[in-house]
Amino acid sequence: MCGIVGYTGPKEAYPIVITGLKRLEYRGYDSTGVALLNDGLKVYKKKGRVADLEEAIIGKDLHAHTGIGHTRWATHGEPSDTNAHPHTSASGKLAMIHNGIIENYAQLKKELTKKGYVFTSETDTEVLLNFIEDIKENNQCDLEEAVRVALKRVTGAYVILLLDAEHPDTIIAARKGSPLVIGVGKGEHFLGSDASPMLEYTKEVVYVNDYELAIVRPNELILKNLGNEKITPFVTKLDMELAEIEKGGYDHFMLKEIFEQPSTIHDCLRGRLDATAGTITMSGIESNMEHFKNANRIIMVACGTSWHAALLAEYIIEELCRIPVEVEYASEFRYRNPIINKGDIIVAISQSGETADTLVAIERAKEHGAIIFGIVNVVGSSIARISNGGAYTHAGPEIGVASTKAFTGQLAVLTMMALKIAKEKGTISEERYSNLLFELEAVPEKVSAILKNAEALKTIALKYQGASDALFLGRGYNFPIALEGALKLKEISYIHAEGYPAAEMKHGPIALVDDKLPVVFIATKDSYHEKIVSNIQEIKARKGKVIAIITEGDDIIPGMADDVFFVPVADEIIAPMLSTIPMQLLSYYTGIAKGVDVDKPRNLAKSVTVE
Ligand code: AGP
Numbered sequence: 001m002c003g004i005v006g007y008t009g010p011k012e013a014y015p016i017v018i019t020g021l022k023r024l025e026y027r028g029y030d031s032t033g034v035a036l037l038n039d040g041l042k043v044y045k046k047k048g049r050v051a052d053l054e055e056a057i058i059g060k061d062l063h064a065h066t067g068i069g070h071t072r073w074a075t076h077g078e079p080s081d082t083n084a085h086p087h088t089s090a091s092g093k094l095a096m097i098h099n100g101i102i103e104n105y106a107q108l109k110k111e112l113t114k115k116g117y118v119f120t121s122e123t124d125t126e127v128l129l130n131f132i133e134d135i136k137e138n139n140q141c142d143l144e145e146a147v148r149v150a151l152k153r154v155t156g157a158y159v160i161l162l163l164d165a166e167h168p169d170t171i172i173a174a175r176k177g178s179p180l181v182i183g184v185g186k187g188e189h190f191l192g193s194d195a196s197p198m199l200e201y202t203k204e205v206v207y208v209n210d211y212e213l214a215i216v217r218p219n220e221l222i223l224k225n226l227g228n229e230k231i232t233p234f235v236t237k238l239d240m241e242l243a244e245i246e247k248g249g250y251d252h253f254m255l256k257e258i259f260e261q262p263s264t265i266h267d268c269l270r271g272r273l274d275a276t277a278g279t280i281t282m283s284g285i286e287s288n289m290e291h292f293k294n295a296n297r298i299i300m301v302a303c304g305t306s307w308h309a310a311l312l313a314e315y316i317i318e319e320l321c322r323i324p325v326e327v328e329y330a331s332e333f334r335y336r337n338p339i340i341n342k343g344d345i346i347v348a349i350s351q352s353g354e355t356a357d358t359l360v361a362i363e364r365a366k367e368h369g370a371i372i373f374g375i376v377n378v379v380g381s382s383i384a385r386i387s388n389g390g391a392y393t394h395a396g397p398e399i400g401v402a403s404t405k406a407f408t409g410q411l412a413v414l415t416m417m418a419l420k421i422a423k424e425k426g427t428i429s430e431e432r433y434s435n436l437l438f439e440l441e442a443v444p445e446k447v448s449a450i451l452k453n454a455e456a457l458k459t460i461a462l463k464y465q466g467a468s469d470a471l472f473l474g475r476g477y478n479f480p481i482a483l484e485g486a487l488k489l490k491e492i493s494y495i496h497a498e499g500y501p502a503a504e505m506k507h508g509p510i511a512l513v514d515d516k517l518p519v520v521f522i523a524t525k526d527s528y529h530e531k532i533v534s535n536i537q538e539i540k541a542r543k544g545k546v547i548a549i550i551t552e553g554d555d556i557i558p559g560m561a562d563d564v565f566f567v568p569v570a571d572e573i574i575a576p577m578l579s580t581i582p583m584q585l586l587s588y589y590t591g592i593a594k595g596v597d598v599d600k601p602r603n604l605a606k607s608v609t610v611e
Contacts, residue, residue, distance in 0.1 A: 204236075
């Protein structure tokens with residue numbers, strides 16, 4: 001996701017654009033820039049937050065009545081001054097900002113390079129911009145027509161805002177798959193990824209639809225489709241306040257990010273998983289495949305929720321790839337004198353890519369000559385940069401302190417990684433490989449179905465919010481999810497919670513069970529189901545309160561549990577991605593019931609960049 005802002009009218013454009021960018025930083029914040037149009041184009045951009053840009057350009061010529069701005073969340077090309085938007089065309093007359101992914105940019109880049117175009121950045125945006133200019137100059141048509149022709153050739157998602165030095169009061173905008181709102185003022189117009197940049201100026205907005213193109217001037221808004229047919233703009237009145245808009249209408253970033261998971265998991269799989277073709281395309285793995293195939297051992301280092309992803313990956317990789325996996329808390333690994341042999345691979349998992357313990361653990365491993373594979377969410381982060389290869393989770397900025405959508409993105413990447421290696425090693429049958437690809441492809445839809453029943457978890461949360469302790473139990477692939485559920489409840493509601501392998505209860509923890517203790521079972525239908533039913537009975541026999549996350553169609557556990565929540569049927573390797581969702585919602589609703597600031601729980605930071 002990136003944030004885009006535009007203004008054209010009688011006011012100074014820069015203050016409106018830079019303030020709007022600050023409100024959109026929740027959409028991305030690794031680099032930022034503005035283009036101002038007054039007596040030619042002035043473009044200022046740099047790596048870093050909006051405030052860094054603002055400081056860097058104090059004293060520059062910022063006068064203009066038309067301007068656009070962009071705050072980036074890198075997907076193509078790591079955060080840098082040259083990869084920051086706006087980009088300018090070869091002629092220097094056009095400037096453009098873009099939110100989205102141009103999937104066929106490589107082909108377009110090849111064609112333009114053959115024509116002699118030289119690119120300064122690694123972005124798909126610069127390619128699209130020069131593709132538009134090339135059409136404008138070769139077809140001798142106006143910019144609007146060139147945009148229309150170009151966008152008919154483009155595949156992927158985009159919102160673009162374009163300035164032309166030869167038309168100082170005009171902004172051309174178009175969208176497909178990414179949001180664009182146009183604010184209608186008196187003799188002025190505002191543009192944004194959402195309405196937050198324009199709220200104090202106007203509440204009259206036009207939501208631009210896919211395949212529509214807008215020509216925006218101070219006193220004119222023309223809307224057309226790509227067939228050049230005019231569309232009457234439909235003006236609606238906003239009834240949201242600023243705070244709500246940044247959270248997309250959700251009460252908290254955490255809830256917004258939980259509900260984003262169908263699309264973030266889809267984004268993580270997109271361009272990589274093709275179940276019909278039976279392929280998984282991940283260049284970071286392909287370029288390290290020999291290391292993975294011949295690895296004696298994979299050592300996973302991570303912290304917190306990312307460590308739970310690593311633990312689940314151990315179960316999946318050992319099952320599918322038959323490679324020994326060790327999972328290490330990065331904070332422990334970095335201080336003990338670990339044995340790292342030649343041929344070991346270190347897989348580092350981190351949402352932020354900046355966790356100090358994980359970073360140092362990697363550096364220790366590198367000293368022993370290990371290959372580092374990084375699975376991170378923040379493009380260009382420290383862990384991404386020091387790894388020999390890696391894969392991004394593409395979950396977009398995760399603002400809530402509790403990791404939710406990044407976690408399911410990690411699970412999706414790790415599952416694809418295991419499948420790809422197992423296929424290459426021949427340790428998985430064609431049938432199981434194909435089944436799991438289709439199962440993985442179906443996850444976003446199943447997560448959507450689960451989210452439709454979110455209110456059921458609110459009821460359960462309200463029922464148990466007074467508990468002082470809780471247990472989370474699971475077996476096999478569900479054990480890491482039990483640990484994750486316990487962590488979520490701890491960090492979001494401050495209720496003490498522990499996760500355990502369900503069979504471990506009889507080795508001590510069952511002494512805790514009484515008629516006040518809620519025990520959450522992750523008990524989806526799998527090869528352990530019979531065993532976990534017995535574990536539930538052990539708890540019930542001691543009057544414990546059982547909350548069970550079970551598979552649709554399970555007609556055994558509902559008769560013994562106090563509360564149940566159903567998730568769709570899925571292969572036992574895939575099911576943990578589904579049973580994670582009720583864990584997230586249970587902690588969220590419990591935290592809300594207890595009046596916790598769930599986006600910023602006490603004592604916690606989003607990224608632990610210190611020891
Ligand atoms: C997860 O909900 C926590 N906020 C925390 O455990 C987090 O997972 C941990 O600090 C690791 O962070 P990272 O993934 O950015 O490395």
